[in-house]
Amino acid sequence: MFDRILPYILAGISVGGQYALIAVGYTMVYGILRLINFAHGDIFTAAGFFMVYLTASLPMQISIPLVIVLTVALGFTLERVAYKPLRTAPRMSVMISAIGASYLLQNLMWYVTGGLAKQYPVLPWLSDNVQIFTASTKVVTIVTPILTIGLVIALVMLIKHTKIGMAMRAVSHDFETSQLMGIRINSVISMTFVIGSGLAAVGSMLYFTNYSTVTPTVGAMPGLKAFVAAVFGGIGSIPGAVIGAFVIGISENLIKAAGYTAFSDAFTFALLIVVLLFKPTGLFGEKTAEKV
């Protein structure tokens, strides 16, 4: 029994870790701006394409940091161009702007790449095969959850124990008052996008090492599932997003193991509906009443 279930659980943990890295980006932006950054999945895809094109001409040691830098720059620019000018606009306008930014990025990638699937480069060591008890898998499957949890702990430390972290908590708590207290709100928001995009870049490396085809729309599904994970865990809460991501990743694979392959995605979204029915703010969400 264990032999049969193990490969599914391994795959689930690995997928969950990748969702978690994307979900943290969603949840942080929501926590601070009360904005669902729909373009986050496309930033993740763009990181995949950066890697494909950079490794074509540069060695791996330079490409990997450069991919992170470029992705961070993309996230930063996105915020400055699409969200900052709308700071005082109604929240709905920013949301529409986010949807627009998502389609813009997707179509830009479609245009630049010609719409064809690109093969992701093989990252040394991560792509090697490894045997765990009876299951054979790639090293990345094991590395993903460890790296994810490590990065999230570092992030929580940053938020709890540094000055910028304190500013983030303040902004998240009360946007206007913190502004009055002399917190430079724009740099705090930029920092949020920088961290979110950086994690998405790391997530994309882990994801595409496992699933080596990059297409312009490849980020849509993991982006959506990570969003579900963030809502499931209580949007705005970082540990909530991580736990939500692992729950979704593992249960998705167990559903497939049970033979209901056609329903694996339907299950993810049904889970979201059920959680929202019984716990509208998610597992670890704030309990403040809010008008949307």
Next chain:
Amino acid sequence: MKKVIALVLALMLMVPAFAMAEDIVKIGVFEPSSGDNGAGGKQEVLGVEYAHSLKPTVTVGGVEYTVQLVNVDNQSDSSKAVTAAQELVSAGVSVVLGSYGSGASMAGGDVFAAAEVPAIGLSCTNPSVTTLCDYYWRICFLDPFQGSVMANFANSLGAKKAYVLTMLGEDYGNGLGHFFTDAFKGLGGEVVSETFPEGTSDFTAYINNAINAGCDAVFAPCATTYASLIIDQAASLNVTFPLLAGDTWESSVILDAAKGKNIEVYVSTFFDENDDGAAAAEFVSGFKAWLNDNADKKTNNGGNDIVAAVSALGFDGYNVALAAIEAAGSIDAKAIAEALPTVVYDGAVTGSISFDEIGDANKDMAYVKKANTETGAFDFVKTQTVAGL
């Protein structure tokens, strides 16, 4: 003032009409160059373009017409295919070639039928493409045949239980998977069928299901974007059974994915590069030279000069279209549609082409090939005819 503007606009509408006074006949190329089937669609277009470069004109009733190819991208998507088909109809094409992917062809078929423009399917193998549309013809074999070819082949490899994996709601894969299942069960085998939702990238659970069910062959007719993921993940799970698929997998995407890995991949297809027929040999050498002369074309072929079966079908399809225009003695779409059933084209590189009453080509031979994981090319395994089944 308004009247003047209206008059000017009306005159401007007539400008294209003057431009058309030249003797031009338009052939629509209805193919995906992006999306899941983009790679294959581009190769099919290459075959059409090569044929066009050899025969750029057609003579009808003593007048020499220049053939103009009108390319549209249907993005491998049934909903976008409708718009792309409408674009071709409004461009005034006389006949349409394509599409790679049965789903897109079926979606476009309604538009072509409404406009009474004949379409010639090149590599779309689902039976419904022609049975559901009176204006669709086709020059390749069909899925019931292809399904039983692969079922027989799996059986000859000694497989007793097959795992059939297709994409949820995709016409081509579901059809072919169904015909394979029927044929394989008819041979006394067992079948486990599963489907994956669009956009899936994690196939490890499916492959584990196949392993746990004790299957000794996997049949996965799906788009090449998914295929490369399936091959990659099957190899990292150290599977011992072979992967089988239909014509879509005969692509350099598959070769790239399988190269250097310990995995067996078999495909059935329409044409073999090493065919020793005179027409085929001439086509292969000419096409390779043409690819090597044009860097862009070579990139579209996947960066090498391996001749894909769909390119051969594209080549034949263009020539069949010209033969139909000549037989009709007109460049009128409806006249061509009426002439098409009588067309017999013997010069085809994929075997002589004639149509039955449904509009399907009378073809009865498939080639089974194996992906060579060392050289990164397809090795010929065997040919299979209907009679031999």
